[in-house]
Amino acid sequence: MLLSSILAAATALATGAGAGVLPRNKHVADFRIYGATGCYEKNLGVWTVIDDDIKGNPCTRFGDDVRSVMVANVNDGCRLHVFTDGECRTGKHTVQQRECYGDSAGLKAWSMECA
Template structure:
C-alpha cells in the first residue's frame, strides 16, 4: 500500500514539474484579442498574452485575423509598444496598437500575421 502511495506521489510531482516548465517566464505585459472580421466585434477567436519573455521576439498569429484589440497593457509594460504585422515575420505592415483601439488589417492585406512587443 505504501509503495502505491509512493508511486502516485512521484507521478504527481513529475506532472507538476512538467506543468511548471510549460508556464511562461516574467511579468504579463499585455493581452490582445483577435477577430476574424473587421471592427473587433464579430468572430472572436480569443486572446493572446504577451509576457516579459516576448520582448523583441516575433510571434506568429495562427488564425485568419482581420482585426485586433489591445485589451490590457500593464504597468510593467511602461515604455513598450505592441506592434502587429501583415506578414508572419514581423517585417511588413507594422502597426502600433493602443489600448481599446481596434486595428483592422490594411486593405491590401488578407490578415494580420505576427506581433511583437518592443521596449
C-alpha cells in the same frame, strides 16, 4: 526510529521551503484577436503576453486567420506591433491600448517592444 522521523520531517520542510522561491513571470499585455475587421465578429480569444514571450523582441506568427486586434491592456513603456506578413517586415502598425486595428487582407504576426 524517532530520529529518522525527525530527519525525514526536516528534509521535507527544507525541500518544500526551497520550492516556494521560484520567480514569477511579469505580465506585459493582453490583446484580443478577431477573424473579422472591426474587433467584434469572430472572436478568436485573448493573447496574454508575459516577459519571457518578448525577450529578444521575437516576431510571433498568429496561428489563426486574424483580421483585427484590440489591446485590452499594456504596461507603460510597451508597444504592440502587428504586421501583414509573417516575418514582421511589412504592414507594421502600432496598436494603442483600447484601439481596434483591422486589415481585411489579414494580420500575420506580432511583436512587442518595451523601453
